[in-house]
Amino acid sequence: MMVSFLGRLLRKTFLQNGCLKGTFLKQSSCTNSNERAKLTKLIKGNTEITQDHMTPEIALHLITPKCKLWHEKGEDSPFVDPFWAFYWPGGQVLSRFILDNKNLFANKTVVDIGSGCGASAISAKMAGAAHVLANDIDKVALVAVQINSELNTTSVEVSASNLIGSYNSQWDVVLLGDMFYDPEFADNISGWIKVLIPSGITLYVGDPGRLSFMNHPLKSSLKLCAEYQLPDRCKLENNGLSSGYVWSCYY
Numbered sequence: 161m162m163v164s165f166l167g168r169l170l171r172k173t174f175l176q177n178g179c180l181k182g183t184f185l186k187q188s189s190c191t192n193s194n195e196r197a198k199l200t201k202l203i204k205g206n207t208e209i210t211q212d213h214m215t216p217e218i219a220l221h222l223i224t225p226k227c228k229l230w231h232e233k234g235e236d237s238p239f240v241d242p243f244w245a246f247y248w249p250g251g252q253v254l255s256r257f258i259l260d261n262k263n264l265f266a267n268k269t270v271v272d273i274g275s276g277c278g279a280s281a282i283s284a285k286m287a288g289a290a291h292v293l294a295n296d297i298d299k300v301a302l303v304a305v306q307i308n309s310e311l312n313t314t315s316v317e318v319s320a321s322n323l324i325g326s327y328n329s330q331w332d333v334v335l336l337g338d339m340f341y342d343p344e345f346a347d348n349i350s351g352w353i354k355v356l357i358p359s360g361i362t363l364y365v366g367d368p369g370r371l372s373f374m375n376h377p378l379k380s381s382l383k384l385c386a387e388y389q390l391p392d393r394c395k396l397e398n399n400g401l402s403s404g405y406v407w408s409c410y411y
């Protein structure tokens with residue numbers, strides 16, 4: 161029962177190969193202020209504000225076992241694949257690392273790719289980053305990021321563009337929280353990272369030991385910066401995962 165909604169989302173992600181591309185490329189259309197207002201109401205009405213995770217300094221609107229939606233079938237959800245409604249283990253360890261090492265992020269321009277609920281972007285802002293861009297191709301996620309950002313009295317910019325493959329000389333730090341959840345997508349990201357690293361951008365990857373990351377050749381170009389035990393609730397929600405790791409480039 162504990163894993164119902166998230167379990168289904170993960171099963172769908174990992175098992176339905178055909179839906180993967182759809183998931184990555186999905187662009188919810190919520191560009192105007194009316195739609196944003198509707199989504200804000202839906203997000204607030206279907207989530208709980210919780211600090212029960214690895215960064216209790218940050219309050220987040222998430223779907224938890226206390227929410228009706230958690231116990232309902234995915235088809236009954238008003239949201240399509242609400243990745244943003246869960247705080248993924250890779251994102252939790254990455255955000256914990258940011259808040260524990262604020263000096264690495266202070267005054268930097270930080271881009272959080274696949275921001276989801278926005279916790280890593282919010283952590284970077286709390287760490288004193290000069291400028292933070294939360295990027296997610298799911299525009300509903302970006303509304304959630306804005307709600308969560310306001311809740312924590314921070315402000316981050318948002319972008320729904322697909323930035324994987326892009327380069328911007330103003331970026332100092334790129335964050336990837338739990339983005340290696342599929343082998344094909346891992347390959348896309350890795351190809352991009354290989355180009356980013358020589359450009360001098362600092363990369364931080366938060367990952368809970370997913371095979372798509374651990375078995376990927378990219379791992380040999382990265383150094384382990386931190387290891388964390390996942391909290392019990394996170395372990396329950398992510399069957400079989402017990403630790404999370406933060407990786408960075410060698411320089």
Ligand SMILES: C[S@@+](CC[C@H](N)C(=O)[O-])C[C@H]1O[C@@H](n2cnc3c(N)ncnc32)[C@H](O)[C@@H]1O
Nearest residue numbers: 184243247248251274275276296297298337338
């Ligand atoms: C597993 S979730 C991780 C969310 C968050 N980083 C965390 O750790 O809690 C992956 C997120 O990546 C987003 N995503 C998928 N493909 C993307 C792409 N090409 N560019 C940006 N975001 C993407 C999804 O919409 C989803 O919010």
